[in-house]
Amino acid sequence: MIHYNQHLIDGEMRAATGAAITTVYDSTTEEPIATVAHGSTAEVDAAVKAARAAFARWSGTSVEERSKYLLTVADALEARSDRMAADVVAEVGMPLKLTRRIQVQMPIAAWRASAAQAAEALAEARIGHSLVTKEPVGVVAAITPWNYPLHQITAKLAAALVAGCCVVLKPSELAPGVVGALCAAALEAGLPRGVLNIVWGDRATGEALVAHPGVDMVSFTGSTAAGRHIAATAGGLLKRVALELGGKSASIALPDADQAAVVKHALSSCMLNSGQTCSAFTRLIVPEAHYAAYREELRAAMANLRVGDPRDADTRIGPLVSAEHRNRVNAYIERARQACHDDISHGAEPALPPRGYFVAPAIFGRVPIGSELAQEEVFGPVLAMQTYATEDEAVSLANGTPYGLAGAVWSASAEHAWRVARRLRAGQVDVNGAPFNARAPFGGFGASGIGREGGAFGIEEFVELRAIQLPQ
Numbered sequence: 356m357i358h359y360n361q362h363l364i365d366g367e368m369r370a371a372t373g374a375a376i377t378t379v380y381d382s383t384t385e386e387p388i389a390t391v392a393h394g395s396t397a398e399v400d401a402a403v404k405a406a407r408a409a410f411a412r413w414s415g416t417s418v419e420e421r422s423k424y425l426l427t428v429a430d431a432l433e434a435r436s437d438r439m440a441a442d443v444v445a446e447v448g449m450p451l452k453l454t455r456r457i458q459v460q461m462p463i464a465a466w467r468a469s470a471a472q473a474a475e476a477l478a479e480a481r482i483g484h485s486l487v488t489k490e491p492v493g494v495v496a497a498i499t500p501w502n503y504p505l506h507q508i509t510a511k512l513a514a515a516l517v518a519g520c521c522v523v524l525k526p527s528e529l530a531p532g533v534v535g536a537l538c539a540a541a542l543e544a545g546l547p548r549g550v551l552n553i554v555w556g557d558r559a560t561g562e563a564l565v566a567h568p569g570v571d572m573v574s575f576t577g578s579t580a581a582g583r584h585i586a587a588t589a590g591g592l593l594k595r596v597a598l599e600l601g602g603k604s605a606s607i608a609l610p611d612a613d614q615a616a617v618v619k620h621a622l623s624s625c626m627l628n629s630g631q632t633c634s635a636f637t638r639l640i641v642p643e644a645h646y647a648a649y650r651e652e653l654r655a656a657m658a659n660l661r662v663g664d665p666r667d668a669d670t671r672i673g674p675l676v677s678a679e680h681r682n683r684v685n686a687y688i689e690r691a692r693q694a695c696h697d698d699i700s701h702g703a704e705p706a707l708p709p710r711g712y713f714v715a716p717a718i719f720g721r722v723p724i725g726s727e728l729a730q731e732e733v734f735g736p737v738l739a740m741q742t743y744a745t746e747d748e749a750v751s752l753a754n755g756t757p758y759g760l761a762g763a764v765w766s767a768s769a770e771h772a773w774r775v776a777r778r779l780r781a782g783q784v785d786v787n788g789a790p791f792n793a794r795a796p797f798g799g800f801g802a803s804g805i806g807r808e809g810g811a812f813g814i815e816e817f818v819e820l821r822a823i824q825l826p827q
């Protein structure tokens with residue numbers, strides 16, 4: 356049992372003073388594995404004051420100097436890779452092999468990529484007789500979720516720090532392992548005091564941070580409901596916000612698409628991390644004339660979805676993060692059954708282990724666009740299939756939710772798929788299963804958020820522009 360009971364404030368680990376804690380459970384064994392102390396308003400205040408005090412000096416350092424710190428943090432994190440992977444597997448439930456690559460190696464690479472891209476992202480520009488400079492926005496409150504904890508923390512911290520901002524991070528209380536490693540890495544890297552502060556806690560700690568007058572910008576990743584609340588508070592105080600929120604992303608199979616490839620991708624994307632992925636393609640939109648064929652192939656593919664211990668090499672789907680979340684997802688599945696959608700996976704579900712927060716993957720067909728399953732983010736292993744008669748209808752279905760995080764289009768003609776991709780109101784659209792690009796901007800339209808993370812665009816989120824007019 357590990358007790359995360361010290362906050363990183365002003366360059367040192369300080370014992371938490373409040374009594375409130377969250378207990379973290381292993382999602383496979385259901386055994387308690389850690390406790391996380393909740394930062395009080397006094398601790399939030401001390402962290403923000405430390406960040407403010409550090410800002411003048413840190414924002415005056417060169418991009419090269421800040422980039423070097425990022426590289427040192429990356430090295431210090433890398434030395435803790437195995438431990439971080441084991442913690443994410445235990446807390447979040449993602450299978451180990453994928454965890455190592457997606458939850459650990461990719462974020463470490465992103466610290467290094469931010470260092471490499473900073474000079475380009477922060478370069479000054481001449482516009483006529485004006486010199487446009489990019490100034491750090493100030494003190495940033497970073498608030499992150501549990502599903503890809505190091506990735507989401509990195510997307511904010513590496514970009515904000517290299518832009519010259521000082522940060523107070525309030526990570527999710529449900530996935531503390533990588534944060535423990537980050538505290539150690541920040542101290543080992545010798546980041547100047549106050550530049551990065553980490554206050555553990557829950558929603559109340561996050562709310563205190565958002566409302567603190569010393570915070571200039573809030574960068575939040577999490578649910579759309581919490582994002583709205585945070586944006587309302589930040590709006591009242593005229594703080595900048597960047598919001599990475601939920602999704603209900605759709606994959607469109609055009610009539611000439613490679614059905615086997617579409618089905619493989621639909622399942623691997625939707626079921627990745629047990630469906631606990633904001634940009635998962637949780638809707639598959641196929642031609643009405645091909646519905647029966649897709650239905651059959653999806654049902655047959657269920658046999659490959661082995662649910663089990665995420666530490667086992669042949670497990671495809673691990674448990675969900677918590678008992679509460681498992682119950683929420685199961686309730687969505689039950690309501691979808693009652694709604695009489697075509698219950699494609701019924702009877703073909705894999706067996707579940709006797710313990711752990713497991714959910715049997717579910718696939719529903721003929722899901723009307725107005726239904727709960729088509730409109731709401733389940734955040735579990737649940738795929739909804741919809742059908743169309745015309746291409747316009749396919750696009751309208753894909754765009755038919757308040758969200759707009761991701762989209763996918765499949766066709767034998769990449770040019771045709773590309774034309775349809777341009778019609779999707781989503782922040783990133785993949786053609787024929789093209790992979791994630793960490794250097795491309797990531798973020799959403801509509802209820803999926805405001806702003807972008809990733810690469811040079813992600814660094815630019817953390818700057819104010821200043822135009823200096825020069826005499827002619």
Ligand code: NAD
Binds near residue numbers: 500528558562734
């Ligand atoms: P959540 O909104 O419950 O919590 C996210 C973080 O915000 C946690 O640290 C939490 O303690 C804090 N928080 C919650 N309410 C708050 C409030 N009112 N004020 C300040 N802080 C608050 O989300 P979660 O359950 O941790 O994560 C799952 C959600 O995150 C899903 O909806 C998912 O789609 C979304 N998500 C989005 C992205 C993206 O990049 N678009 C990435 C990952 C997850």
